Each structure stands twice: as C-alpha cells, then as structure tokens.
Amino acid sequence: MARVILETRGLTKHYGGVHALEDADFILHEGEHVAVVGDNGAGKSTFVRQVTAVEQRSAGEIFFDGQQVAFSGPLEAREAGIETVFQTLALADDLDVPSNLFLGRELFRWRFGPFSWLDRKTMRDRTMEALKTTAVKIPNVDNPIRNMSGGQRQCVSIARTAAFASKLVIMDEPTAALGVQETAQVENIIRGLKERGIPMILISHNLRQVFDLVDRIVVFRRGRIVASLRKEETDGNDIVSYITGVKGGEVNA
Amino acid sequence: MTQATHGLGGLRYDPAKRNRAPEWNVLGALVLIVLVFELLNRMNGTSFLFNMRDTGGLFNQARLDIIVLQVAITGIIALGVTQVIILGGIDLSSGSVVGATAMIVMSFAQTELVNGNPNPKAIFGAWAMDLPVIVPIAVGLACGLAAGLINGLLVAYTKIPPFIATLGMMVSARGVAKWWSNGQPVSFPTETYGSLANGDILGTLTFGLVSWPGQNPAVVFAVLALLFQIAMIRTLYGKRCYAIGSNEAAARMSGINVDRHKVLVYAIAGMLAAVAAILLTSKNLTAQAGMGVMYELDAIAMAVIGGVSLAGGRGSIIGTVLGAMIFSTIISGFTSIRLDAYYQEMVKGAIIVGAVVLDQWRQRKRMRG
Ligand SMILES: Nc1ncnc2c1ncn2[C@@H]1O[C@H](COP(=O)(O)OP(=O)(O)OP(=O)(O)O)[C@@H](O)[C@H]1O
Numbered sequence: 130m131a132r133v134i135l136e137t138r139g140l141t142k143h144y145g146g147v148h149a150l151e152d153a154d155f156i157l158h159e160g161e162h163v164a165v166v167g168d169n170g171a172g173k174s175t176f177v178r179q180v181t182a183v184e185q186r187s188a189g190e191i192f193f194d195g196q197q198v199a200f201s202g203p204l205e206a207r208e209a210g211i212e213t214v215f216q217t218l219a220l221a222d223d224l225d226v227p228s229n230l231f232l233g234r235e236l237f238r239w240r241f242g243p244f245s246w247l248d249r250k251t252m253r254d255r256t257m258e259a260l261k262t263t264a265v266k267i268p269n270v271d272n273p274i275r276n277m278s279g280g281q282r283q284c285v286s287i288a289r290t291a292a293f294a295s296k297l298v299i300m301d302e303p304t305a306a307l308g309v310q311e312t313a314q315v316e317n318i319i320r321g322l323k324e325r326g327i328p329m330i331l332i333s334h335n336l337r338q339v340f341d342l343v344d345r346i347v348v349f350r351r352g353r354i355v356a357s358l359r360k361e362e363t364d365g366n367d368i369v370s371y372i373t374g375v376k377g378g379e380v381n382a
Numbered sequence: 383m384t385q386a387t388h389g390l391g392g393l394r395y396d397p398a399k400r401n402r403a404p405e406w407n408v409l410g411a412l413v414l415i416v417l418v419f420e421l422l423n424r425m426n427g428t429s430f431l432f433n434m435r436d437t438g439g440l441f442n443q444a445r446l447d448i449i450v451l452q453v454a455i456t457g458i459i460a461l462g463v464t465q466v467i468i469l470g471g472i473d474l475s476s477g478s479v480v481g482a483t484a485m486i487v488m489s490f491a492q493t494e495l496v497n498g499n500p501n502p503k504a505i506f507g508a509w510a511m512d513l514p515v516i517v518p519i520a521v522g523l524a525c526g527l528a529a530g531l532i533n534g535l536l537v538a539y540t541k542i543p544p545f546i547a548t549l550g551m552m553v554s555a556r557g558v559a560k561w562w563s564n565g566q567p568v569s570f571p572t573e574t575y576g577s578l579a580n581g582d583i584l585g586t587l588t589f590g591l592v593s594w595p596g597q598n599p600a601v602v603f604a605v606l607a608l609l610f611q612i613a614m615i616r617t618l619y620g621k622r623c624y625a626i627g628s629n630e631a632a633a634r635m636s637g638i639n640v641d642r643h644k645v646l647v648y649a650i651a652g653m654l655a656a657v658a659a660i661l662l663t664s665k666n667l668t669a670q671a672g673m674g675v676m677y678e679l680d681a682i683a684m685a686v687i688g689g690v691s692l693a694g695g696r697g698s699i700i701g702t703v704l705g706a707m708i709f710s711t712i713i714s715g716f717t718s719i720r721l722d723a724y725y726q727e728m729v730k731g732a733i734i735v736g737a738v739v740l741d742q743w744r745q746r747k748r749m750r751g
C-alpha cells in the first residue's frame with residue numbers, strides 16, 4: 130500500500146455541549162482521492178476545520194506527511210502543503226482576482242515588513258496562467274470579485290487551490306453553487322489533480338460525482354465515521370443506508 | 383484589449399465599459415459644489431473662486447488658502463480614520479486624542495522666559511523649558527501611539543465592538559486633557575515649535591494661474607496623504623486592510639494575522655491624530671483641554687463623503703482627500719454667502735448624516751446589482 134499522507138486518530142471537536150466530531154480515525158494514502166459524505170450537520174466541515182487548524186481540536190492526533198503535526202493556524206497547515214476550498218468561501222469580496230488568489234501569500238518586489246511592496250504584475254500573470262490551466266473563465270480579473278456570480282467566485286476559490294496544490298487538497302462542497310457546465314469544469318480540475326498524483330479529500334452531497342471521481346468513500350453520521358468503503362465494494366444505495374443510519378456500526382477509516 | 387473569450391458561459395466583456403473609479407464621482411461632486419457656490423456668489427455680485435478686484439491674480443487666493451488650511455489638520459486625522467474604516471472598524475477617539483496630546487505636547491514645548499518674565503503657564507520645572515523641538519514631537523507621537531495601541535488591543539483582543547472601545551477612549555482621553563493642568567490652557571511655546579505650523583518650508587509655489595503659499599500643515603497633509611495612498615494601494619499593509627474589512631473570516635483563513643494588523647492600523651491612526659495635535663498647538667501657540675472636540679466626526683464625515691464605506695473594505699485615501707476638500711468647500715461656501723455660523727453647524731450635521739445615508743444607499747444599490 131502507498132505511503133500514508135494524512136492520518137487522524139481519535140479526532141474530536143466539541144462546541145460547548147455539541148459533539149460535532151467524535152473519535153474520528155481517518156487515513157488518506159498518497160495519490161488517493163477520498164470522498165467524505167454525510168447528512169447536513171454530520172460533522173464533515175468540522176473535520177476539515179480541525180485538520181486545517183482553522184479551529185483547534187478538542188482531542189486527538191493528526192499525522193501529516195509522516196509526522197505528527199499540531200498546526201497553530203490555517204497558514205501553517207497551508208505552508209505544510211494542505212490547500213483547502215472551504216465551504217464558506219474564504220474570499221475577500223472587495224479585492225480583485227489576483228489579490229484573492231494570493232491572499233495571505235503575496236509576492237513582493239521588496240520586503241519591508243508590513244509595508245512590503247507588492248509585485249502586482251507577477252501575481253496578475255500567474256493568476257492568468259492559473260485560470261488558463263484550470264479553464265476557469267472570468268470576464269475581468271481586475272474587478273472586485275463582489276460583482277461576480279456565485280459560480281465564478283467559487284471558481285476563483287478552486288483555481289486558487291488547484292494552482293497552489295502540493296501535498297494535499299481538501300475541497301468542501303466545491304460544486305454546491307455551480308451550474309452544469311461549471312461543475313464539469315471543476316470535476317476536470319479534480320481529475321487533473323488525480324493525474325498529478327495529488328491526494329484529495331472531496332466533501333460532496335452529490336453521489337454521482339463521488340462515484341465518478343474518487344477511490345474511496347468515507348461516511349460521517351452524527352459526528353462519527355460510520356463507514357469507509359472502496360468504490361468497487363459499494364454502490365449508491367449502500368452509501369445512502371450508511372448516511373441515513375439504516376446500516377452502520379463504527380468502522381475504522 | 384478585448385477579452386471576449388473570457389465570459390463565463392460565453393458572456394462578452396467590454397473593457398471600455400469597465401466600472402469607473404468612484405473617486406471620479408467624488409471629484410465631480412466637488413466641482414459641482416464649487417459651481418453652485420460660484421453661482422450663489424454671482425447673484426450677489428461677488429465670486430466664490432475668482433478674484434474680483436483689479437489687482438492680484440485670477441483666483442480668490444484668500445479663499446483657496448482657507449479651503450486648504452481649514453482642512454489640513456482635520457484631514458490628517460481623516461487619513462487615519464479612513465484606514466480604520468477600510469479595515470472594518472471605526473475610531474471615535476481621534477478628537478479627544480488630539481485634546482490630550484495637545485496638552486501633553488505643549489508642556490514639553492514651553493519656553494522659559496516670556497517677555498523677560500518666567501512663563502506664567504509653566505507646567506514643569508526648568509528642566510522642561512526650551513527643550514529641542516524634537517522632544518515635544520517625540521512625546522506627542524508617543525501619546526498618539528499609546529492611545530492607538532490601547533484602541534487596537536481592545537478591538538483586536540477583547541473583541542468588543544470598535545464603536546465601544548474607541549468611545550471609551552474618547553471619554554477617557556478627554557478626561558486626561560482636562561486633568562493634565564486642571565483645565566488651564568498650556569501656552570507660550572518655543573519659537574521653533576511655534577514655527578512648525580506657522581512657517582512654510584516650501585515657500586510660495588506657483589502653478590500657472592494658481593499660487594499657493596504652502597502652509598506647513600497643508601504640506602504635511604499632502605505628504606502624508608501621498609504616503610498612505612501608496613501604502614494602501616501598493617503594499618501588503620493596504621492589501622491586508624482591504625482584505626480584513628472585506629471579509630475578516632477569509633483574511634483569517636488565509637493566514638493573515640488579523641489581530642496584529644488591527645493593532646497596527648489603530649496605532650497609526652492614533653499617531654496621525656497626534657500629528658494633528660502637534661500642528662494645531664503649534665499653529666495656535668497654545669493648548670486647551672477642549673481642543674479637537676468633534677474632530678472625529680469631521681474626520682469620519684470626510685471619509686464617508688469621499689466614498690469610504692462604513693461597512694469596510696471600500697474607499698481610498700484619495701477619496702478622503704477629495705471628501706475633505708468638499709467638506710471644507712461647503713463650509714467656506716456658506717461663509718462666502720454669509721450664512722450664519724449657527725446654520726453652518728446645522729448644515730454640517732446634515733452633511734454628515736447625508737453622507738452616511740448616501741453610503742447606505744450605495745450599499746443597497748450594490749446588492750440589487
Ligand atoms: N462554531 C460552532 N459552534 C457550535 N456548533 C457548531 C459550530 N460549528 C458547527 N457546529 C455544529 O456542528 C455540527 C456539525 O457541523 P458541520 O458544519 O461539520 O456539518 P457538515 O457535515 O459540514 O454539514 P453540511 O453538509 O450541512 O455542510 C452541526 O450540528 C453544527 O450545528
């Protein structure tokens with residue numbers, strides 16, 4: 130079996146009395162694409178927020194790329210090589226496309242602390258390249274993204290992730306707001322990542338998409354992982370019965 | 383360059399019809415207001431903008447001077463307030479910080495002998511008399527920095543709304559100003575200190591038909607405006623301000639140290655208020671506990687008139703400079719048509735409310751698309 134890229138042991142998150150995530154044991158191998166599915170409120174996004182250190186977990190261990198990690202924040206997770214499309218879009222509406230792509234990792238001409246001089250030209254050029262490789266179409270990258278459609282904004286977010294992808298990509302419902310054509314485009318981006326050998330966690334409610342794209346499916350129910358099934362050994366009905374609780378004890382992922 | 387190919391779903395895009403920068407609208411408003419006052423003046427046989435006497439230049443130089451000078455000092459405060467508002471915050475404390483800083487600064491700028499007698503308003507002993515001018519300047523900047531840091535730390539780390547945090551500072555700093563010398567004015571600065579705001583380092587500048595006597599406060603305002611315009615547009619500092627004001631959660635997720643940046647921006651705003659206090663005391667040759675009352679509202683009004691959105695994320699330093707000019711032009715305009723001072727205050731209040739209504743209206747229009 131390939132090397133393990135991400136592993137969580139007993140990952141747990143409580144919001145006050147809400148047990149949003151309990152004792153999640155999860156494994157992702159190199160080059161592997163895994164889908165995370167489950168009902169609304171099952172804890173999928175909570176899982177992502179713990180792995181990416183947007184929030185600090187209540188308990189549990191995370192191993193990434195061969196080492197135990199305790200990221201202090203999303204920047205550290207990203208610097209370690211985890212690129213994420215969050216469910217609530219992490220975009221700044223009043224900034225243009227290049228600024229959003231490079232938000233938090235700007236390129237500079239001269240470094241001078243907080244007053245470092247931005248290298249706007251290079252950032253713009255790289256943005257155009259990134260949009261080209263992802264086939265995302267944006268009318269004018271210099272406009273604030275506020276005026277763009279939900280789908281276009283989502284595409285910016287996905288282009289950002291794909292462009293900077295290195296060791297692991299996580300996408301939380303990337304196609305939820307997209308039309309048919311744009312969904313197909315995003316699925317192509319995901320296939321591209323697969324070809325590049327970049328492992329991915331895809332959170333989606335769309336089972337057709339899940340079966341099209343990934344190798345393995347992990348089912349969350351009420352904050353717990355209740356199933357981890359290779360695509361070949363399951364089907365849509367099987368997954369649905371785990372999601373709804375018809376089937377399922379606890380399984381190690 | 384056409385980018386017709388770049389329409390999602392094949393939409394065509396016409397670069398020529400790109401959104402115009404909102405600053406042009408503000409400039410347009412400024413021109414319109416000048417025209418209105420010119421017209422009102424002409425009805426009385428006078429002119430707002432032009433020189434009606436046989437001697438002197440084309441323009442009414444005294445009026446231009448007043449428009450610029452009147453706005454320079456509050457304009458400097460507005461530069462800081464603009465950055466705070468773009469960041470998604472608000473600073474209600476700047477006027478009081480001016481007051482407190484003025485009192486403290488002046489105490490370090492005093493001269494020992496006034497007409498051969500000991501300074502009647504002396505705050506400290508002989509050790510604090512006739513200090514080099516750099517001392518009061520440094521003390522002043524330190525005061526502004528301290529006030530700004532407290533604002534920033536409160537906003538960033540206690541998570542209380544900026545409105546409340548800076549309201550507290552507004553009240554407390556005014557208290558400091560009154561306590562400092564039991565409400566007595568602090569006066570008689572050294573000659574060098576007095577020349578800070580009353581001199582003109584550039585001499586008289588002439589641009590074609592307009593000549594400008596180059597008063598120092600206006601020079602400082604212009605230089606600072608330019609510096610911060612560049613910082614906001616070209617450096618990481620500005621990018622972070624817009625990102626945080628636009629979507630704080632996104633900025634956080636992108637790894638920006640939002641809290642630290644807030645402290646930095648509030649600290650800069652505090653220091654700009656201190657610069658205003660230094661210029662104001664130098665100009666008036668005295669400090670009073672009531673200095674700077676309501677300046678925060680003038681500064682906020684200038685920013686909002688200039689297109690800075692109270693919702694954060696939108697606006698610019700250039701916009702605020704134009705907003706400041708509008709503000710000043712309106713006041714000069716009312717004086718020029720001999721509108722009573724009481725009316726002026728009432729109208730000023732209406733302008734502030736009007737600017738905010740306009741901002742709200744712009745936001746709603748944006749939502750409707
Ligand atoms: N900050 C929070 N405070 C309190 N409860 C929270 C918080 N964030 C999430 N929850 C709760 O945790 C549970 C899991 O939420 P989560 O967002 O992980 O669900 P999800 O599986 O991603 O659902 P969806 O498919 O709707 O996105 C929900 O019951 C939610 O209400």
Ligand SMILES: [Mg+2]
Pocket residue numbers: 173174175216301
């Ligand atoms: Mg979710």
